[in-house]
Structures are given as C-alpha cells and as structure tokens.
Amino acid sequence: MHKTISLVAGLILTHPGVSVSAQVAPAPNGxxxxxxxxxxxxxxxxxxxxxxxxxxxxxxxIAINAARNGHTMPWPNGAVLGKVVWKQMSEKSWPxxxxxxxxxxAEFMFKDTDKYASTxxxxxxRWKGPKLKAYGNNATFATECVSCHTPVKDNDYVFxxxxxxxxxxx
Amino acid sequence: MHKTISLVAGLILTHPGVSVSAQVAPAPNGxxxxxxxxxxxxxxxxxxxxxxxxxxxxxxxIAINAARNGHTMPWPNGAVLGKVVWKQMSEKSWPxxxxxxxxxxAEFMFKDTDKYASTxxxxxxRWKGPKLKAYGNNATFATECVSCHTPVKDNDYVFxxxxxxxxxxx
Numbered sequence: 001m002h003k004t005i006s007l008v009a010g011l012i013l014t015h016p017g018v019s020v021s022a023q024v025a026p027a028p029n030g031x032x033x034x035x036x037x038x039x040x041x042x043x044x045x046x047x048x049x050x051x052x053x054x055x056x057x058x059x060x061x062i063a064i065n066a067a068r069n070g071h072t073m074p075w076p077n078g079a080v081l082g083k084v085v086w087k088q089m090s091e092k093s094w095p096x097x098x099x100x101x102x103x104x105x106a107e108f109m110f111k112d113t114d115k116y117a118s119t120x121x122x123x124x125x126r127w128k129g130p131k132l133k134a135y136g137n138n139a140t141f142a143t144e145c146v147s148c149h150t151p152v153k154d155n156d157y158v159f160x161x162x163x164x165x166x167x168x169x170x
Numbered sequence: 171m172h173k174t175i176s177l178v179a180g181l182i183l184t185h186p187g188v189s190v191s192a193q194v195a196p197a198p199n200g201x202x203x204x205x206x207x208x209x210x211x212x213x214x215x216x217x218x219x220x221x222x223x224x225x226x227x228x229x230x231x232i233a234i235n236a237a238r239n240g241h242t243m244p245w246p247n248g249a250v251l252g253k254v255v256w257k258q259m260s261e262k263s264w265p266x267x268x269x270x271x272x273x274x275x276a277e278f279m280f281k282d283t284d285k286y287a288s289t290x291x292x293x294x295x296r297w298k299g300p301k302l303k304a305y306g307n308n309a310t311f312a313t314e315c316v317s318c319h320t321p322v323k324d325n326d327y328v329f330x331x332x333x334x335x336x337x338x339x340x
Contacts, residue, residue, distance in 0.1 A: 038335040041208070045215050045226050047258075050266035056215050056226060086333055088217075093322045093329055096220035100333035130336050152263045159263055163256055163270035165208040166300050 024132045027125035029139040031110060033132060034060070037082045043067050044163040047088070047098075054100055057160045058082040067162035074121070074156040079111040081158065103130060109158070119146050120157055194302045197295035199309040201280060203302060204230070207252045213237050214333040217258070217268075224270055227330045228252040233281075237332035244291070244326040249281040251328065273300060279328070289316050290327055 024033035040058035047054045059067055063079035066072055075081075085107070086100030107126035110116065116123040124145035126135035135141065149157040194203035210228035217224045229237060233249035236242055245251075255277070256270030277296035280286065286293040294315035296305035305311060319327040 035337055038337050039211055041210075042212055042226050042228070042254075044270055045224055046261065046267050046269045047217050047224065048264075048267045054215055054217065056212050058212070084212075084333075084335060091216065091329065093325070094218075097216050097218045097329075099216045099331070100214055103334040103336055106336070130334070132336055155263070159261065159267075161269070163254075164273040164300070165254060166273055166276070166302055167205055167208050 024127060025134050027134045028136040029123065029125065029142055031108070031123050031125040033127055034080060034082065034108060037106060037108070040082060042165070043081065044160050046160070052088045053085050053104060054088050054098065055083050055085045058084065072156065072158070072162065075111045075158065077112050081109045081160065083107050105129065105135070106132070122157055194297060195304050197304045198306040199293065199295065199312055201278070201293050201295040203297055204250065204252065204278060207276060207278070210252060212335070213251065214330050216330070222258045223255050223274060224258050224268065225253050225255045228254065242326065242328070242332065245281045245328065247282050251279045251330065253277050275299065275305070276302070290323075292327055
C-alpha cells in the first residue's frame with residue numbers, strides 16, 4: 001500500500017475541507033477517496049426506478065452552504081457532492097415501503113473550474129462495493145461521466161436539486 | 171411568541187446534544203423542535219410506494235454512534251431519530267428517477283426510557299409543512315404513533331435499519 005501511495009503521490013489532488021484515506025486507492029484521475037463522506041450533510045435523495053437503486057446525495061461544507069443559500073448556478077469551487085447508492089429492498093414490516101439493501105457504490109463530483117477544466121469543471125470519481133474499488137481503468141473514464149451529465153449542462157452538470165429542509169417558519 | 175414560550179416553559183423537555191428553536195411551537199407532549207436537525211448525519215432513506223413520499227432518516231450524534239457501532243437493540247437513551255418526508259416527483263432530466271418535491275413534514279423519536287415510559291421508551295413529535303406546525307391536538311396524539319410502531323416492537327419500535335455506508339475497506 002505504501003508503494004501505491006508513493007507511485008500516485010505526484011498525482012494526488014487535494015480539496016479544501018475534505019480529509020482523505022490512505023487505505024483506499026485513488027480514482028484513475030488521481031482523485032482521493034473522501035474518507036469522511038459519511039459525516040457530510042444531506043442535500044437530497046433519489047430513487048432510480050429503472051435499476052432499482054436508491055441514493056442519498058450529500059455535500060461537504062462548501063456544497064451545503066451553497067445549497068442552502070441558493071448558490072448552485074454554478075456551484076462554487078471547492079464544493080463536493082457525494083452520492084451513496086444502494087440496491088433497494090422491501091421493508092419487511094411495511095411492505096409498501098422500500099429501503100436500502102446492499103451498498104453499490106459511493107460516487108463524487110469535485111468542483112474546480114481550473115483543475116477539472118477538461119471535464120467541464122467537475123472532477124468525477126466512484127468507489128464500488130464494500131471494498132471501495134476505484135472505478136475506471138485509466139484517467140479517461142471520466143468522459144463517460146461527463147457524457148451522462150451533459151443533459152443537465154444548463155444545471156451546472158448536476159442532476160440533484162437541493163431538497164427543502166425547513167428548520168424555521170418562513 | 172414570548173407569551174407562548176412562557177406558558178409552555180414548565181413543560182419543555184430537553185435532550186442532550188440537541189439545540190432547540192424558540193420560534194417553533196413544541197409538540198403537544200412538550201417536546202421541542204430540534205432546530206439543528208438539518209445538520210444531523212444520515213442513517214438511511216426510505217420510499218413509501220403507497221402514498222408516494224420519500225424520506226431521509228437522520229440521527230443526532232448519540233444515534234449515529236449507536237447506528238455505526240450496532241448498538242440499536244435497544245437504542246441508547248439520548249438518541250434522536252429524525253425523518254424528513256417529501257412528496258415525490260419525476261426528475262425532469264432522468265424520467266426513470268424520482269426525487270423530492272414538496273416538504274411534507276419532519277418527525278422525530280426521542281429515546282428516554284424513563285421520561286417516555288408511557289409511550290414505550292420513545293417520545294414522538296412531528297412538525298408539518300414549511301411553517302412547521304406541531305402535529306396533534308393534545309398530548310395523547312402519541313398513542314397514534316405508538317400504535318403504528320407496535321409492529322416493530324421487537325426492533326425497539328424502529329422501522330429503520332441503518333444503511334451501510336462503507337468508508338474503509340473491510
């Protein structure tokens with residue numbers, strides 16, 4: 001593992017406010033696994049009917065501040081969006097409800113208009129399964145991500161809209 | 171508002187680690203609105219097919235620590251579970267996906283086996299709509315909550331199972 005770390009050291013990209021883990025290999029484009037993503041706050045959720053997966057969309061502090069203040073067009077540099085994806089299952093005690101079963105992957109968008117200019121201002125990364133295997137064989141894997149996100153180019157390449165989370169009366 | 175606050179002052183229940191808002195009326199059983207719930211971390215998500223609502227289940231620090239360490243049978247005193255509920259809508263840019271539309275309510279379970287002995291160890295509260303109107307006409311409203319949760323009595327009255335959120339390889 002030390003060998004891996006030293007080999008990629010020249011490629012490691014850092015992001016403000018995001019701690020990284022030395023135990024998970026970085027994505028092929030050099031993006032490090034954000035080890036603290038499970039502590040991030042919620043931006044929204046979604047459910048894909050086509051492939052029966054459910055997800056929560058989280059944000060680092062910069063992303064949460066942007067989402068809560070309506071500063072998402074565009075999202076600011078330093079914002080990181082994380083999506084945790086699970087296969088769905090029926091809830092045993094409430095058959096008309098579905099809930100997460102197995103962890104599928106955690107995937108991320110890192111906003112940096114300079115660093116990620118070649119992928120439209122966002123750096124993409126995904127880690128699959130409980131072993132968090134980095135997705136993609138080489139750095140060109142992100143062209144697939146950009147292609148899929150191009151239909152929402154006018155929403156700064158982001159599908160998610162922040163869900164309302166009222167905490168005080170208007 | 172000051173009048174309301176002083177009238178209920180004798181009934182206000184406090185909970186460790188939970189800040190409360192003076193601008194939202196407490197539930198009829200005296201439970202205060204946890205004003206910081208939007209900053210809590212994720213335990214799971216769920217989707218009710220029957221009434222087309224989606225939800226994220228959050229936890230205060232005590233609940234998150236319990237969930238991550240498997241200490242949920244029973245949940246420890248001081249744990250608070252929060253559920254944020256939205257009506258669903260189709261995602262315009264991904265028709266096979268659904269996402270939150272309007273905020274329906276935020277509802278909570280406060281674990282305290284002594285204080286809430288009369289409702290099986292949990293204090294229940296719900297605030298509806300963007301104005302966060304407290305649910306229930308009087309303190310007996312919680313019998314409805316307990317009744318609905320009784321099918322999961324053997325799971326400490328909790329429907330939610332913590333969703334796996336891998337952050338390190340096993």
